[in-house]
Amino acid sequence: MTLATRSLRAGGREVPLLAGPGALTDLPRALSASGFEGRLFVVGDQYALDLHRSALQSVLGAAPVLSISGREEDKTLESVARVWDWLVEGGAQRRDGLLAFGGGVVCDLVGFAAASYLRGVGLVNVPTTLLAQVDASVGGKTGVNHARGKNLIGAFYQPLCVVADTSLLATLSPRAFAAGMAEVAKIGMILDARLFEHLEQVADRLGPADADALAPLVARSIELKADVVERDERESGDRMLLNYGHTVGHALEAGAGYGTLLHGEAVSVGMQAAAKISQRMDMLGWEAVERQAALLAALHLPLGWRANPDEILARLSLDKKRAGSRQRWVLAERIGAGRIRDDVPADVVREAVSSITLR
Numbered sequence: 001m002t003l004a005t006r007s008l009r010a011g012g013r014e015v016p017l018l019a020g021p022g023a024l025t026d027l028p029r030a031l032s033a034s035g036f037e038g039r040l041f042v043v044g045d046q047y048a049l050d051l052h053r054s055a056l057q058s059v060l061g062a063a064p065v066l067s068i069s070g071r072e073e074d075k076t077l078e079s080v081a082r083v084w085d086w087l088v089e090g091g092a093q094r095r096d097g098l099l100a101f102g103g104g105v106v107c108d109l110v111g112f113a114a115a116s117y118l119r120g121v122g123l124v125n126v127p128t129t130l131l132a133q134v135d136a137s138v139g140g141k142t143g144v145n146h147a148r149g150k151n152l153i154g155a156f157y158q159p160l161c162v163v164a165d166t167s168l169l170a171t172l173s174p175r176a177f178a179a180g181m182a183e184v185a186k187i188g189m190i191l192d193a194r195l196f197e198h199l200e201q202v203a204d205r206l207g208p209a210d211a212d213a214l215a216p217l218v219a220r221s222i223e224l225k226a227d228v229v230e231r232d233e234r235e236s237g238d239r240m241l242l243n244y245g246h247t248v249g250h251a252l253e254a255g256a257g258y259g260t261l262l263h264g265e266a267v268s269v270g271m272q273a274a275a276k277i278s279q280r281m282d283m284l285g286w287e288a289v290e291r292q293a294a295l296l297a298a299l300h301l302p303l304g305w306r307a308n309p310d311e312i313l314a315r316l317s318l319d320k321k322r323a324g325s326r327q328r329w330v331l332a333e334r335i336g337a338g339r340i341r342d343d344v345p346a347d348v349v350r351e352a353v354s355s356i357t358l359r
């Protein structure tokens with residue numbers, strides 16, 4: 001059953017966003033509704049393809065498939081070039097399209113390949129991780145990493161449609177699942193108190209195989225992200241709210257070695273820091289700070305991380321210098337509402353960072 005969520009109006013087109021168990025079977029219908037009549041070239045995460053190739057084949061038949069590594073280290077221009085080479089060899093034309101089948105790494109890099117091949121061919125996102133379903137596949141940000149930094153090369157490019165089939169999540173590890181849930185909790189915290197409450201009710205018994213129970217959570221997260229992107233596609237205002245928990249989260253990620261801390265785990269710890277700052281700025285009550293902590297704990301997410309607070313603070317001020325302005329913080333005013341502030345005193349930041357770093 002597909003929960004037809006909504007469509008996103010962005011980049012001059014209307015993007016249908018479908019979510020639910022078995023949503024993949026609705027792909028052909030969504031594609032023909034969008035006027036697409038070309039051939040589809042599938043580029044998939046090797047691991048996701050091994051696990052779910054038959055589900056994909058039953059919908060797409062004999063479409064050509066390229067299997068690539070979905071590892072963050074391979075989110076590079078070289079991998080994009082492999083996709084371009086494969087398209088050239090296969091004689092892909094302007095009317096044809098690419099289908100990204102995998103997590104955020106594959107959606108980002110295949111999206112960029114689609115944006116640039118023949119100056120843009122159709123793109124379909126079929127995200128196979130929870131994080132990619134609720135975040136990376138929606139909104140049109142595509143790109144790859146550069147040796148000097150994450151996501152430095154890329155383009156805004158909207159897909160023809162996004163199909164978030166929650167049955168594909170059954171094979172996720174508990175850790176990857178929890179990391180995706182951090183983004184759902186984040187969206188609830190800054191945009192929707194009802195989503196947050198729903199999550200509180202189900203958090204401790206939700207697992208990757210609960211395709212039906214996950215469907216409304218994924219669908220609502222996608223809707224809320226789409227609302228924000230419609231208001232602010234290029235992240236000059238509202239879209240920044242989606243970075244709640246990410247300021248400290250990115251600093252933690254940059255400090256931890258690759259693979260030690262998943263993105264969603266870093267966001268969880270970063271949300272704790274942001275909530276503490278919000279509380280010290282007299283925006284958020286203690287009760288709400290504690291509810292957020294309890295929810296993240298019930299989702300099996302970390303609330304603190306072993307790190308040197310001075311290193312985290314140094315990374316934060318490096319970011320601020322790069323931006324050439326005051327540090328902007330996405331804070332919570334209450335559960336379900338976020339606000340951006342650029343007047344957080346240094347000692348408040350220090351205190352919050354100390355509170356989330358473990359020795």
Ligand SMILES: NC(=O)c1ccc[n+]([C@@H]2O[C@H](COP(=O)([O-])OP(=O)(O)OC[C@H]3O[C@@H](n4cnc5c(N)ncnc54)[C@H](O)[C@@H]3O)[C@@H](O)[C@H]2O)c1
Nearest residue numbers: 047048070103104105128129131132135136141168171172
């Ligand atoms: N474009 C955006 O707006 C946006 C937003 C958030 C994150 N991102 C990007 O997304 C990436 C992270 O995405 P991610 O968390 O999905 O990580 P990922 O793509 O690295 O996938 C994580 C792991 O899950 C495996 N996997 C994929 N599908 C699976 C399945 N169904 N069952 C079991 N394992 C599966 C992959 O092989 C991989 O090892 C980062 O590169 C980040 O920059 C982009």
Ligand SMILES: [Zn+2]
Nearest residue numbers: 183246263267
């Ligand atoms: Zn994130």
